[in-house]
Amino acid sequence: xxxxxxxxxxxxxxxxxxxxxxxxxxxxxxxxxxxxxxxxxxxxxxxxxxxxxxxxxxxxxxxxxxxxxxxxxxxxxxxxxxxxxxxxxxxxxxxxxxxxxxxxxxxxxxxxxxxxxxxxxxxxxxxxxxxxxxxxxxxxxxxxxxxxxxxxxxxxxxxxxxxxxxxxxxxxxxxxxxxxxxxxxxxxxxxxxxxxxxxxxxxxxxxxxxxxxxxxxxxxxxxxxxxxxxxxxxxxxxxxxxxxxxxxxxxxxxxxxxxxxxxxxxxxxxxxxxxxxxxxxxxxxxxxxxxxxxxxxxxxxxxxxxxxxxxxxxxxxxxxxxxxxxxxxxxxxxxxxxxxxxxxxxxxxxxxxxxxxxxxxxxxxxx
Numbered sequence: 001x002x003x004x005x006x007x008x009x010x011x012x013x014x015x016x017x018x019x020x021x022x023x024x025x026x027x028x029x030x031x032x033x034x035x036x037x038x039x040x041x042x043x044x045x046x047x048x049x050x051x052x053x054x055x056x057x058x059x060x061x062x063x064x065x066x067x068x069x070x071x072x073x074x075x076x077x078x079x080x081x082x083x084x085x086x087x088x089x090x091x092x093x094x095x096x097x098x099x100x101x102x103x104x105x106x107x108x109x110x111x112x113x114x115x116x117x118x119x120x121x122x123x124x125x126x127x128x129x130x131x132x133x134x135x136x137x138x139x140x141x142x143x144x145x146x147x148x149x150x151x152x153x154x155x156x157x158x159x160x161x162x163x164x165x166x167x168x169x170x171x172x173x174x175x176x177x178x179x180x181x182x183x184x185x186x187x188x189x190x191x192x193x194x195x196x197x198x199x200x201x202x203x204x205x206x207x208x209x210x211x212x213x214x215x216x217x218x219x220x221x222x223x224x225x226x227x228x229x230x231x232x233x234x235x236x237x238x239x240x241x242x243x244x245x246x247x248x249x250x251x252x253x254x255x256x257x258x259x260x261x262x263x264x265x266x267x268x269x270x271x272x273x274x275x276x277x278x279x280x281x282x283x284x285x286x287x288x289x290x291x292x293x294x295x296x297x298x299x300x301x302x303x304x305x306x307x308x309x310x311x312x313x314x315x316x317x318x319x320x321x322x323x324x325x326x327x328x329x330x331x332x333x334x335x336x337x338x339x340x341x342x343x344x345x346x347x348x349x350x351x352x353x354x355x356x357x358x359x360x361x362x363x364x365x366x367x
Contacts, residue, residue: 059250063241077227105203134173140171254298278306
């Protein structure tokens with residue numbers, strides 16, 4: 001039977017043997033009874049005991065952390081060895097991939113290296129052309145300089161001078177072009193080396209299988225046989241809930257959440273009646289809403305940590321939680337049915353004093 005706290009107003013009542021009279025005749029007020037008319041009562045004594053106030057809610061056991069499995073390179077799935085609900089061990093093979101993925105990666109690296117060798121051979125050719133162009137420019141410049149001196153002394157015609165000048169300009173243009181070709185070839189080589197690095201990374205990351213990173217339970221699987229994995233795919237191949245750390249997620253109505261704070265003790269009761277002790281670990285910063293019929297209800301998600309060393313609670317188990325918001329010891333309590341509300345909002349009980357006279361005793365309820 002639920003019991004409520006009663007706080008005495010005067011010390012003189014400590015010497016009085018308090019006997020609570022509970023009127024069980026529904027609809028009859030004691031003050032309006034005919035004094036000559038008998039009525040039935042239940043007599044009980046108050047009890048001093050510890051009491052607590054709590055917020056009760058339903059909760060669901062969940063994994064604190066969930067591992068999402070991705071790959072860093074394109075792969076073709078061969079076999080999917082798991083399904084939703086499977087319990088897996090750390091290191092267990094969960095997905096295998098087609099050997100063609102690794103073969104394609106090796107071929108890409110080999111092709112890249114072949115192209116790089118071709119580009120480097122081309123660079124060597126351009127560098128040889130540069131030497132020849134530099135030598136041709138040197139000869140053309142010397143010839144043009146000599147002809148300028150001879151022309152001043154009248155030894156050659158204007159046409160001969162212009163021809164040597166044209167040869168000089170052509171030699172300079174040819175050298176500029178060759179040097180431009182060298183620069184472009186060097187850029188191509190640099191880009192090709194980056195391509196090789198990327199393809200080598202792909203080869204290094206091209207695995208034949210994926211293993212579970214944790215002990216856990218599979219909560220989602222999107223991979224399928226012959227499924228081509230794309231690095232741009234936002235969906236993980238699968239998700240595994242880490243069973244080493246479980247929490248309880250509860251939805252607390254917005255009008256009660258202000259009574260709760262991190263660190264408060266929590267009593268947890270499973271559907272089978274097993275009891276556990278927990279602690280409020282996190283309180284969501286934002287409320288969410290749920291729809292029930294035509295109305296919307298606001299709630300705040302609260303996480304509760306607890307000791308599950310014996311693994312008695314599993315993910316998705318339903319539990320009842322009582323978050324203890326206040327406690328008090330050595331409190332005088334009476335049955336809730338003994339409390340009578342007064343017209344002025346003051347609660348009271350009926351007592352028999354030492355003279356066996358019925359009297360109203362004001363009380364305060366709660367903690």
